[in-house]
Amino acid sequence: MNLNPIQLFDTESSTFTYILTAPGSNQAVIIDPVDHQLERDLRHLERLGLQLALVLETHAHADHVTSAGRLRALTGAQAAVPSGCGIAPAELQLNDGDVLRFGYAEEIRVLHTPGHTAGSMSYLWRGNVFTGDTLLIDGCGRTDFQSGSSDALYDSVTGKLFALPDDTRVWPAHDYKGQAVSTIGWEKRHNARLANRSREDFRILMSELKLAKPKLIDIAVPANQNLGLPHGA
Incomplete structure (x- = not known):
């Protein structure tokens, strides 16, 4: 059964935030919240x-910058983060194969999908996979900073994500082309960076992108490693 998440979009950073709900319960989960969208969420x-x-x-x-720390303080929620991302204040440090539970019987399966960053995780819930920057709609995240690796990303997508059922819905952390959702089957057949591409071809493609450094990286990464809170808070 596919149960759709609530998908919210931040136009400034082209970031998707997701709210997952639990049938029969009022408990919810939020994925990748954005600081200046706190009141909206x-x-x-x-x-x-x-x-x-x-x-x-x-x-x-x-x-x-994430609003995770402020959301935690305001709601009493726990913060759950990839163990390899250096986000020390979070209560739950996640590893590959972990299962998160909420509501009465809802389960979120944790998949370690490094490549964009060394610690990147994807989350599988009810036939939906939240892929962060690892797999985007018709693309993928860059691999040239934060311990990124084109080899690791290739393995994460082709070995783990593309191994999911074809009808699994793909919900990425970002989109820059007005798209909202895809499926594993579509990405396996059509993804411009990864479909039917060899590891060596993918490595060459990623090395030739020559992307500009993200404008906020020097502010955002240290802030996000403290759940978006000022250091010392």
């Missing part, structure tokens, strides 16, 4: 009568 939770149980991060983002 709180209004969604209030409007729907939801109690936030978990705040999940797919990685320590370089292009925006």
Whole structure:
């Protein structure tokens, strides 16, 4: 059964935030919240009568600051983060194969999918996979900073994500082309960077991108490693 998440978009950073709900329960999970969208997200939770149980991060983002720390303080939720991303204040340090639970019987399976960053995680829930910057719609995240690796990303996508059922819905952390959701089957057949491409071809492609450094990286990464809170807070 596919149960759709609530998908919210930040136009400044092109970031998707997701709210997952639990049938028969008022508990909810939020994935990759953005600092200046805190009030928007709180209004969604209030409007729907939801109690936030978990705040999940797919990685320590370089292009925006998270609101995870403030959400945790305001709602009593626990922060759950990839163990390899250096986000020390979070209560739950996640490893590959972990299972997060909320509501009465909801389970989120943790998949370590490094490449964009060394610690990047994807989250599988009810036929939906939240892929962070590892797998985007018709693309993938860059691999040239934060311990990125084109080889690791290739393995994460082709070995782990593309091994999921074809009808698994793909919900990325970002989109820059007005798209919202895809499927594993579509990405396996059509993804411009990864479909039917050899490891060596992918390595060459990624090495030739020559992307500009994210404007906020020097601010965002240290902030996100403290759940978006000022250091010492």
